[in-house]
Amino acid sequence: MNRDYSLSSEIVQSLQDFSEKNRPESYLIPALQMVQESYGFLSREHLDEVALLLRVPYAKVTGVASFYHFFNFKPSGENEIVICTGTACHVRGAGAVLDRFLEELQVKLEQPTEDGRFSVTDARCVGACAQAPVVIIGEKVYSKVTPDDVPEILSEYGFEADS
Amino acid sequence: MAQLLNGESIQSIDGKARIFVCMGGGCVSSGAEEILKLLTQKIRRLETAVELEILGEQVNFDSDSAHPSGCDGFCDQGPLIRIDPPGLIYTRVTPEDVDQIVEMTVKQGQVIEELCYHDPEGKVYELDEELPFYCNQKKLALASCGRINPESFSDYRRLGGYQALEKVLTEMSPEDVWREIRVSGLRGRGGAGFPTGLKWKHCYEQQADQKYIIANCDEGDPGAFMDRNLMEGDPYRIIEGMIIGAYATGASQGYVYIRIEYPLAIKRVKKTIAKLREKGYLGKNILDSGFAFDLSIRRGAGAFVCGEETALIHSVEGRRGMPRPRPPYPTVSGLWGKPTVINNVETFANIPTIISRGADWFASIGPKTSPGTKVFALAGDVVNTGLVEIPMGITLKEVVEEIGGGVAGGKKLKAVQTGGPAGGCIPAEELDIKIDFDSLAVKGSIMGSGGMIVLDEDTCMVDLAKYFIQFSRDESCGKCTPCREGNTRLLEILERITRGAGKENDIYLLRRLAEVQQQTSLCGLGKSAPNPVLSTLDYFEDEYKKHIFDRECPAGACRYLVTYEIDEEACIGCGACKRVCPVDCISGASRKPHLIDQETCIKCGQCYEVCNFAAVRR
CATH class of the missing domain: 1.20.1440.230 (NADH-ubiquinone oxidoreductase 51kDa subunit, iron-sulphur binding domain)
Structure with missing residues (x-):
């Protein structure tokens, strides 16, 4: 992931392409998605640049960005642990799994660990209900997770509990 | 060969047998990708074609027989392998099984019993048509999902794909098309159940220089994965339905609005659109008919409310996804103020079949007011979780017990939740109700888009x-x-x-x-x-x-209302609970009954889980 927070020339180019299309404001969401996907979050500077390049007021950019869950305004951990809290996962015990991750990592939801290596977030249904409860880290999907699986899953990413 | 459009079961796509590895979300999360890789390597090495008999059916394999497929539905038993024909299903396949499958089944025609589905009584099922999970379903929208390589245009074509579109463009006027859909009685599968043909008619009747059509694949209901699997498993069918809809309503531009959480579906639709443009099924002059239509993708950004049509329109326009009062309905004033039709993905998936088989045939399935089938995502505390399609009018009980195999873990069924956050719970004693738009509403729930969560006695x-x-x-x-x-x-x-x-x-x-x-x-x-x-x-x-x-939670799910106590008679003093207790609130000497200090107890329930003697009560 790119940790330099100014927009790359490729993204600037794509945003300029958007601005030349018919109804450029309708590309605001795709533009924000592109930025979020390359940087992992939207900084104030990102939003500013998007506003300038698409020629959409800054207030509108932040209004749209803050409306949709997909966008976040703080960087997440290197390994973002996503716990599905859809209905199937909920009735199959996703809450306890989520609590266990927070407990093991000693963090709050969406707050990265001090070393920035992990963060925990909950997700709306990811559509893998038959495997509930589901946890996703990067591209890997863990199915039928129980709280007791949590330390082992974390150890795959090099996490060792202190005690 | 128009099997796919006839709603009949598929036997063979091109006279050759195919070995499908299910690449649905469930199977992939249990390791299907590795299996497909190994199987493809092995099958590629087949030097000569193999011709043999499997379960009495003549089958040919060659070095090209291994394919990925979309979700086959039987997610609980994944990773799945299907051999078509004869419809042989292997369940819970591991990478280690691949050798044996190639050596025994592909080269010698032998069925490997251990890999077949065993029901709880130990009965073995080899073929899909015998398996209770499959044989009680009726697949129209999902007819080719799991039985076709979703990225292969030629496979879909060979099964009769795009014949409906050709028929529409050469033999039917737009009016004929929406009339046909109206007569079929098809109602919107997104949940509200508005008659599709009527919606198309309203849009058709508008005079405008530009009209739009949108596929709503913003499947936000927690506990639902129908649209995801349809898009991943059979994108060519959905887009065919959309092009037909565009023709019927006069739309020249379409959007597929998909959740960003479904990257594979997005990738598949992108490929599908590119292929269709190349083949002349999308573009300025489709199949030389003079009809022009093109499609773009818009990714949702995680807002459940965008499933509502006016909110979805605002989102496509690049605004906050907030609904507005209706009327005017989108068919009159929708995207950028132009007439717009928005249909659910599953609705579009039914269109090619209706056009090919005729409205009367479709209308004859299920109850008069809700004809056809419905796809449900069966999940929760049920044995066979997965994606199912049932004829309307069968009972909830049949779905849960016969297709779903009943409640998991020998527990008691408490209720079935349908319709997600907009729906309701049907209690166990009411399960004889029929599944259709009207019956579910009478009982205080809704059909919804197709989430069906089975709840056992432990659910509060x-x-x-x-x-x-x-x-x-x-x-x-x-x-x-x-x-x-x-x-x-x-x-x-x-x-x-x-x-x-x-x-x-x-x-x-x-x-x-x-x-x-x-x-x-x-x-x-x-x-x-x-x-x-x-x-x-x-x-x-x-x-x-x-x-x-009473400050009690009968299901024992509400943490603050549960008390854990140790039954002195049943406790043997093994100390297992004492060891797991995170706050050390359990005391007691070895081999003597233990005691929980209620003041310190944080009600985490770990003692309850760990006790092997059912001595911890809640």
Whole structure:
């Protein structure tokens, strides 16, 4: 992931392409998605640049960005642990799994660990209900997770509990 | 060969057998990718074609026989391998099994019994047509899902794909098309059940220089994965349905609005659109008919309310996804003020079949007012979780017991939740009701887009209502007061009930508030959000009362209301509970009954889970 927070020339180019299309404001969401996907979050500077390049007021950019869950305004951990809290996962015990991750990592939801290596977030249904409860880290999907699986899953990413 | 369009079961795509590895979300998460890789390597090495008999059926394999498929539905038993023909299903396949499958089944025609599905009594099922999970279904929208390589245009073509579109463009006027759909009685599969043909007619009748058509694949219901699997498993069918819809309504531009959480579906649709442009099925002059239509993808950004059509339109326009009052309906004034038709993915998936088989045939399936089939995502506490398609009019009981195999873990069925956050719970004693738009509504639930969550006795209905209200509170766009404030207050009341601080008139308050919110909210989200509260109150009011007056949670799910106690008679003093207790509140000498200090206990339930002698009671 790119940790330099100014927009790359490729993204600037794509945003300029958007601005030349018919109804450029309708590309605001795709533009924000592109930025979020390359940087992992939207900084104030990102939003500013998007506003300038698409020629959409800054207030509108932040209004749209803050409306949709997909966008976040703080960087997440290197390994973002996503716990599905859809209905199937909920009735199959996703809450306890989520609590266990927070407990093991000693963090709050969406707050990265001090070393920035992990963060925990909950997700709306990811559509893998038959495997509930589901946890996703990067591209890997863990199915039928129980709280007791949590330390082992974390150890795959090099996490060792202190005690 | 138009098997796919006839709604008949597929035998062979091109006279050759195919070995499909299911690449649905469930199978992939249990290791299907590795299996496909190994299998493809092995099959590529077949030097000569193999011709043999499997279960009495003549089958040919060659070095090209291994294929990925979309979701086959039987997610609980994944990773799945299907050999078509004869329809042989292997379940819970591991990479180590691949050698044996190639050596025994592909080279010698032998069925490997251990890999076949075994029911709880140990009975072995080899073929899909015998398996209870499959044989009680009727697949129209899903006819080729799991039985076709979703990225292969030629496979879909060979099965009769795009014949419906060709028929429409050469033999039918736009009016003929929407009339046909109207006669078929098809109702929108997104949940509300509006007649599709009528919606198309309304759009067709508008005079405008530009019209739009949108596929709603913003499947936001938690507990639902129908649209995802349709898009991943058979994208060519959905786009065919869309092009036909565009022709019938006069739309020249379409959008596929997909959740960003479904990257594979997005990738597949992108490829599908590119291929169709190349083949002349999308573009300025489709199949030389003079009809022009093109498609773009818009990715959702995680807002449940965007499933509502006016909110979805705002989102495509690049705005906050907030609904607006209707009328005017989008068919009159939609995207950028132009007439716009929005249909659910599953609705489009039915179109090619209706055009090919005819409206009367479709109308003859299921009840008169809700003909056809419905896809459900069966999940929760049920044995066979997965994706199922059933003819309308069969009972909920048949789905849960025959297709779903009953409740998992020998527990008792408590209720079935349909319709997600907008739906309700049908209690176990009402399961004889028929599945169609009208019957479910009578019982206080809705058909919804197809989430079906089976709940066992350990589910607390108050907690479930709280879960859904929490969801709706988070997803409320905040535009209208009844929904913004209503959900917040409903949640406050439910919070205090589940924390053991419920007040005497809370049930009255919940009902009153819920009813006002239903009547006064602006859009479907706000109007239907109280449904889970009302339906659980209707059927499980006693459970609410237990929480409020006795400070008890009968299901043992509400943490604050549970007490854990050790039964002195049953406890053998093994110390297992003492060791797991995170706050050291369990005392007792070895081999003597233990005791939980209720003051310190944090009610984590670990002692309950770990006790092998059922001595910890809650």
